[in-house]
Amino acid sequence: MISNNNLDSIGGMEFATFKLKEGVTEAKLVELSTQLEAEFLSQQEELALHFLVRGADGVYANVAIASSQEKAEEYCQQWLSNRVALEYLELLEQETVNMTFWTRIS
Template sequence: MNTLDINQFTGLEWGRFKLKNGVTEAQLLACHARVTREFMSQQPGILGHYLLKGPDGQYVDLALADSQNRAEQVCAMWMDNAVTLALVEQLDPASVDISFWQRLGA
């Protein structure tokens, strides 16, 4: 993963979710760190990968990319990778909401 230069960021993946019953935040943090280290950091065009916590047990997986298209391509690869699938398996499927965004202006 490149060092983030905010001027390179033009697209992102915003994945909002809750955890399955029985999954702890500590488990989520460890798995997310592994995904960042072993998968996301290996993907060209990914500029940053972050985990955010919101209200009511909601979390967001945020990936900054050099294009919206690249964010979508990398996200599509998650279901074919053992490391990322381990994270997906921690999520309550009914709560998952993934969207892709394009930065406007400079």
């Protein structure tokens, strides 16, 4: 559970939904997500939380919660220069990706 002190430091998030390419397993997605967390995301000081969720009909969401919407967007851009992140992105059916950024208002 995130404490109230940690909640106060949360100001924005990235929320991206997607489907996996045919033949890609959820296990592979989770494997690369875990590797990405260890090698890249854990180094981002203002990233409070990152996780994957699964919805209906094979839709997944990648959620990154940061100190601000701007930081969430900055971290997202950095994926494009990270080897593991690029491998992760290769698993996604590109035409199904819907990425949005949000600012906390309350």
